[in-house]
Amino acid sequence: MYRYATRVARPILRNVAARSYATDATPAAGKLLLNFALPHESILKNVEATQVNLSSTEGDMGILADHVPTVAQLKPGVIEIFSSSDKPRKVFASGGFAIINPDSTLNINAVEAFPVEDIDFDAARRAADDATRRTTSAPTEQERLAAKIELEVYEAILATASK
Amino acid sequence: MLAVRSLPRVASAATGQPAISFGVQTRNMATLKEISVRLKSVSNIAKITKSMKMIASTKVTKAQRVMETARVYGNSATALYQHTGTSTNEESGKPLVVVVSSDRGLCGGIHSSLSKTTRKYLSAHPEAALAILGQKAKAQLQRDSRQQIVVTFDSVAKNLPTWTEAALIADEILKTGIEFETANIIYNKFKSVIAFDTVIVPVHSYKALLESPKLSAYEVEDPVLKNYEEFTLANTVFWGIAEGNASEMAAKRTAMENATKNAGEMIQKLTLTYNRSRQATITNELIDIITGAMAV
Known part of the structure; x- marks a missing residue:
């Protein structure tokens, strides 16, 4: 499902990139420089990538070099990083911001992120059940909302497992 | 010479007792008992400051590690400002000042440097609102800027x-409902283990961001920008706390090292005086005995 969305998104986004290339007088960097930081860890710093796929609040995006500058808020979901030298990396991020700058640098600031292969899906399933229960049984409105957000994250984790 | 002059002052500050003059040549020499009591208390202080220094040294390395990653995070979070050329619009709204200090003292001029920078900023922007982290800056700033403190x-x-x-x-901070054009985070930037800089880092409101000259190049929706403002505020506060913590620990280490050194010098001086006066007493007693014996 997610794969399909990005596959559809890719050619479209490539067009967008090409268009911005023509209208914007930015110097062609030709490559995408990626900074991926967490508050307590910097995962990637000035790493060259060929493509980065991520899911934002406005939909899934595939980012190539010379992408149109964008400020995007991340949804809980997988960030896929493709580079020519390394094998593709898949990292699950809970939320944050991705900013694509005119000089083809992509800054991803997430609150928490883990490699997909490190995730224990059984634990996620249990936590999701617990969160589901709390969305209705929690005493205050605020706690119910917090449980809903939690559930959203767990569901996104489980969605990555089913692929 | 300099050390001798500074010793009594340090002593009285450290122990809270009136400084005893222990110049070697003085006639009214302190009694042996007084000196030995003094010697004991100074060596106890030296022990305490030494262990505090040890604790601070281990904390410095930890805090520095946290600070390095926080700096990468903060820099990448605020890179947008440079790209969009966002600047503070001085007239349009009142600024918010967030002072990042801590609760602990005994770390040199860390906190007073923050208060000094804040006071300077407040005198230029008297309408600014204040949010203060940590008791030290609060104690120093509430004397003359009590009305401006929001939280x-x-x-x-x-x-x-x-x-x-x-x-x-x-x-x-956002819950207090203050409307701000820019939030200025004032914190101590860690330069090295012996130096820090008090800096002011702005977090622009989304309104200021919307007005920035080069934002039109970006594809962005309004609610995302509002969220970005809140996220950046949290990030920059975190960055400030991390840098401030590292600078504080480094400053504490230096302060405690100096205190230990001063106490060591003092112990040396006191031991010398103690031994001299002990000998003087013995000589005096001997003279008494001998003159007594000769008189018989």
């Missing part, structure tokens, strides 16, 4: 700074 936080970063804590603080 204060105690016991910030008791252990290592965490993003969650910073996010909660940012949330509380």
Whole structure:
């Protein structure tokens, strides 16, 4: 499902990139420089990538070099990083911001992120059940909302497992 | 010479007792008992400052590690400002000042440097609102800027700074409902283990961001920008806490090292005086005995 969305998104986004290339007088960097930081860890710093796929609040995006500058808020979901030298990396991020700058640098600031292969899906399933229960049984409105957000994250984790 | 002059002052500050003059040539020499009591208390202080220095040294390395990653995070979070050329619009709204200090003292001029920078900023912007992290800056600033303080936080970063804590603080600041054009985070930037710089880092409101000259190049929706403002506030507060914590620990280490050194010098001086006066007493007693014996 997610794969399909990005596959559809890719050619479209490539067009967008090409268009911005023509209208914007930015110097062609030709490559995408990626900074991926967490508050307590910097995962990637000035790493060259060929493509980065991520899911934002406005939909899934595939980012190539010379992408149109964008400020995007991340949804809980997988960030896929493709580079020519390394094998593709898949990292699950809970939320944050991705900013694509005119000089083809992509800054991803997430609150928490883990490699997909490190995730224990059984634990996620249990936590999701617990969160589901709390969305209705929690005493205050605020706690119910917090449980809903939690559930959203767990569901996104489980969605990555089913692929 | 310099050390001798500074010794009594340090002693009275450290023990709270009136300084005893222990110049070698003085006639009214302190009694042996007084000197030995003094010697004991100074060596106890030396022990305490030495262990405090040890604790601070281990904390410096930890705090520095947290600070390095926080700096990468903060820089990448605020890179947008440079790209869009966002600047502060001085007239349009009142600024918010967030002072990042802590609760602990005994760390040199860390906190007073923050208060000094804040006072300077406040004198230029008398309408600014104040949010203060940590008791030290609060105690120093509430004397003359009590009306401007909107919210204060105690016991910030008791252990290592965490993003969650910073996010909660940012949330509380936003909950007070102050409208600000720019939030200026004032904190001590860690330069090296012996130096820090007090800096002011702005967090622009989304309104200021919308007005920035080069934002039109970006594809962005309004609610995302509002969220970005809140996220950046939390990030920058976290960055400030992390840098401040590292500078504080480094300064504490230096301060405690100096205190230990001073106490050591003092112990040396006191031991010398103690031995001299002990000998003088013995000589005096001997003279008494001999003159007594000769008189018989």
